[in-house]
Amino acid sequence: MDIDLISSIIFLAIRAGTPLLLVALGELVCEKSGVLNLGQEGMMLLGAVLGFVIAYESGSAFFGLIAAATTGIFASLLFALIVLQFFANQVAAGLALTIFGFGLSSFVGAGYIGKAVDGIPSWNFFGLSEIPFLGDVFFSHDPIVYLALIVCPILYWFVYGTHAGLILRAVGESPETASRMGINVLTVRYCSIMFGGAMAGLGGAYLSLVVTPLWADGMTAGRGWIALALVVFSSWRIGRLVFGAFLFGLMGILNLALQSIGVSTSPNLLASLPYVVTIVALIILSKNRRGSMLYIPLSLGKPFHFLK
Amino acid sequence: MFFILSRNFSLIILLAILLQACGKGVTPDAVDGTSSGEDVAPLRVAFVYVGPRGDAGWTYAHDKGRLHLESTLSDKIKTTFIESVAEGADSERVINQLARSGNDLIFATSFGYMNPVIAVAKRYPNVIFEHATGYKRAANVGTYFDRAYEGRYLGGIVAGAMTKTNILGYVASFPIPEVIRAINAFTLGAQSVNPEVKVKVVWVSTWYDPAREREAAETMIIQGADVITQHTDSAGPIAAAQSNGVYAIGYNSDMSVYGESAHLTAVVHDWGPLYVEKTLAVINGTWLSEDVWPGLSSGVVGLSEMHSDIPNRVVDKVNETKEAIISGNIHPFMGPIYSQSNELRIPANTAMTDKELLEFSWYVKGVEGNLP
Numbered sequence: 001m002d003i004d005l006i007s008s009i010i011f012l013a014i015r016a017g018t019p020l021l022l023v024a025l026g027e028l029v030c031e032k033s034g035v036l037n038l039g040q041e042g043m044m045l046l047g048a049v050l051g052f053v054i055a056y057e058s059g060s061a062f063f064g065l066i067a068a069a070t071t072g073i074f075a076s077l078l079f080a081l082i083v084l085q086f087f088a089n090q091v092a093a094g095l096a097l098t099i100f101g102f103g104l105s106s107f108v109g110a111g112y113i114g115k116a117v118d119g120i121p122s123w124n125f126f127g128l129s130e131i132p133f134l135g136d137v138f139f140s141h142d143p144i145v146y147l148a149l150i151v152c153p154i155l156y157w158f159v160y161g162t163h164a165g166l167i168l169r170a171v172g173e174s175p176e177t178a179s180r181m182g183i184n185v186l187t188v189r190y191c192s193i194m195f196g197g198a199m200a201g202l203g204g205a206y207l208s209l210v211v212t213p214l215w216a217d218g219m220t221a222g223r224g225w226i227a228l229a230l231v232v233f234s235s236w237r238i239g240r241l242v243f244g245a246f247l248f249g250l251m252g253i254l255n256l257a258l259q260s261i262g263v264s265t266s267p268n269l270l271a272s273l274p275y276v277v278t279i280v281a282l283i284i285l286s287k288n289r290r291g292s293m294l295y296i297p298l299s300l301g302k303p304f305h306f307l308k
Numbered sequence: 309m310f311f312i313l314s315r316n317f318s319l320i321i322l323l324a325i326l327l328q329a330c331g332k333g334v335t336p337d338a339v340d341g342t343s344s345g346e347d348v349a350p351l352r353v354a355f356v357y358v359g360p361r362g363d364a365g366w367t368y369a370h371d372k373g374r375l376h377l378e379s380t381l382s383d384k385i386k387t388t389f390i391e392s393v394a395e396g397a398d399s400e401r402v403i404n405q406l407a408r409s410g411n412d413l414i415f416a417t418s419f420g421y422m423n424p425v426i427a428v429a430k431r432y433p434n435v436i437f438e439h440a441t442g443y444k445r446a447a448n449v450g451t452y453f454d455r456a457y458e459g460r461y462l463g464g465i466v467a468g469a470m471t472k473t474n475i476l477g478y479v480a481s482f483p484i485p486e487v488i489r490a491i492n493a494f495t496l497g498a499q500s501v502n503p504e505v506k507v508k509v510v511w512v513s514t515w516y517d518p519a520r521e522r523e524a525a526e527t528m529i530i531q532g533a534d535v536i537t538q539h540t541d542s543a544g545p546i547a548a549a550q551s552n553g554v555y556a557i558g559y560n561s562d563m564s565v566y567g568e569s570a571h572l573t574a575v576v577h578d579w580g581p582l583y584v585e586k587t588l589a590v591i592n593g594t595w596l597s598e599d600v601w602p603g604l605s606s607g608v609v610g611l612s613e614m615h616s617d618i619p620n621r622v623v624d625k626v627n628e629t630k631e632a633i634i635s636g637n638i639h640p641f642m643g644p645i646y647s648q649s650n651e652l653r654i655p656a657n658t659a660m661t662d663k664e665l666l667e668f669s670w671y672v673k674g675v676e677g678n679l680p
Contacts, residue, residue, distance in 0.1 A: 008530040012523055106360060113362045114565045119551075211519045212547050214566055217360040219542075221517035252520070257527045259510045260477070264678045267511040
């Protein structure tokens with residue numbers, strides 16, 4: 001295996017991991033506030049289609065991204081309304097959102113199948129991409145990869161280093177206590193659900209505007225579910241989540257690259273690896289009950305009723 | 309705490325199953341042909357699709373066939389379709405509903421509908437069924453498929469002539485005989501004009517995932533492949549070729565909109581004429597339960613428009629070969645054929661039988677990689 005091949009594999013792995021990272025970061029914040037939103041796949045698809053449509057009509061991929069994030073926010077508001085105002089079961093509402101997003105995106109995108117957009121070009125950091133190896137691996141990406149990487153430390157600082165982050169975690173751990181302390185639980189949950197929606201919309205648009213770039217029905221092909229698994233795999237820790245996203249990306253690419261090099265592997269086995277490691281992570285987590293309690297938001301999935 | 313979470317997960321699965329079951333309505337989207345002014349009631353023809361009509365692939369090609377049927381026999385028939393019908397138990401319910409609601413002829417267009425079709429056909433002996441790609445027949449069930457490998461062989465000629473690196477890349481779905489046959493036909497076609505050619509194969513374990521198909525194509529492009537082709541259903545590989553400045557050969561339908569400078573041609577299915585033929589046979593009362601496997605000669609398989617980069621001599625070569633296959637002078641799988649490990653599998657001057665073709669499970673010489 002030569003050095004060019006290795007750098008290309010890492011490059012592709014980063015690109016494959018980026019949509020997972022975006023979506024999982026959003027879901028992580030959402031779950032930190034105690035809300036389990038299983039509608040990631042649906043929100044990704046809506047973001048992918050609206051991002052593509054707006055980019056196509058306006059000729060600007062940037063507007064496409066804005067539209068995708070906005071679409072994600074509106075879709076997540078629908079979910080928020082159902083689970084926060086009407087106390088619906090979060091699992092059922094999330095699944096409904098996924099099915100809704102699948103159908104609506106297919107309806108909206110029907111006239112855009114077979115259309116092409118320019119997509120988002122890669123950035124060249126003042127010639128940094130000319131550096132051998134490092135330039136190919138780290139400095140030849142599109143802006144969204146860097147955006148995702150910048151969001152990670154900011155989010156870490158926000159969740160663990162700020163007062164607002166403390167409120168977010170308090171709401172996720174014990175909404176009753178937070179409410180008695182004068183925190184508006186619903187506002188916090190609305191905000192975090194909307195953040196999750198915006199990130200899922202962006203993740204979807206990354207697929208339709210950068211990776212492929214084209215629109216096709218159901219093009220996310222289960223990546224929303226992998227992002228959900230990733231949050232569990234990371235045991236709700238941002239550092240592990242970043243690691244996990246690129247690990248999942250690398251596993252996917254290695255599966256393909258090893259085949260084309262001619263190494264004898266089982267593609268089916270390799271394709272199942274992300275799910276297998278998630279199950280293994282679940283088993284390890286459940287063995288270490290006390291350790292995992294520190295990170296799993298205690299009120300995850302439970303509706304919150306107003307306290308008088 | 310974790311208990312609650314895991315309980316949620318089992319709930320998820322349960323709900324997913326329930327919602328999946330409710331999500332699929334059994335009411336077909338009826339599409340009226342023009343209303344007939346004659347006394348004879350129009351023949352009602354129904355189609356069952358495995359994917360969405362907008363997949364630009366397999367289902368799209370079948371729906372084009374349905375539209376062709378409708379425009380050709382508009383005064384004699386009325387068509388209906390149901391799309392995105394999952395293979396398995398759900399499809400039996402859908403097919404049963406179509407038979408019960410008075411359809412006279414039902415085309416089931418995916419392999420996984422085989423057992424449901426046979427089961428429903430037993431209950432409705434007066435309804436005629438045509439099942440694509442399967443091998444089980446009954447008095448009122450016929451099967452059909454196209455010799456797509458003949459088109460693949462022609463695609464291989466184009467790829468073999470256009471490659472500069474002598475490395476071709478093939479994005480493949482699942483290692484079933486249909487796909488292996490296509491890879492081998494493509495390879496033999498390419499070798500017929502360029503004996504140096506090697507074909508890399510990457511299995512993506514899916515029929516449809518545009519991003520993953522694109523990644524597979526790119527891993528081969530970075531290893532020198534300069535013509536990409538595919539046996540999957542999205543245009544991801546074409547987009548990969550376009551943005552990396554190499555060529556690609558599409559599949560199922562003309563995919564040139566996804567990569568105008570990359571798209572050399574595409575191996576396409578044209579089910580229209582076959583659907584007209586079968587429907588007319590039912591109308592005239594001459595329909596027989598049989599297995600049909602037409603190829604280039606019937607127009608069911610073909611190549612889409614050729615890119616202007618392809619030199620005339622290559623286009624001529626493709627046309628000559630096409631005529632020769634139609635007239636029977638060339639068989640894509642005519643011996644001597646060697647296996648990947650250089651073992652003589654088909655002796656000289658012997659063509660592979662249909663049975664051997666339907667059970668293909670080995671690579672020919674020149675294909676790289678291992679069969680999973």
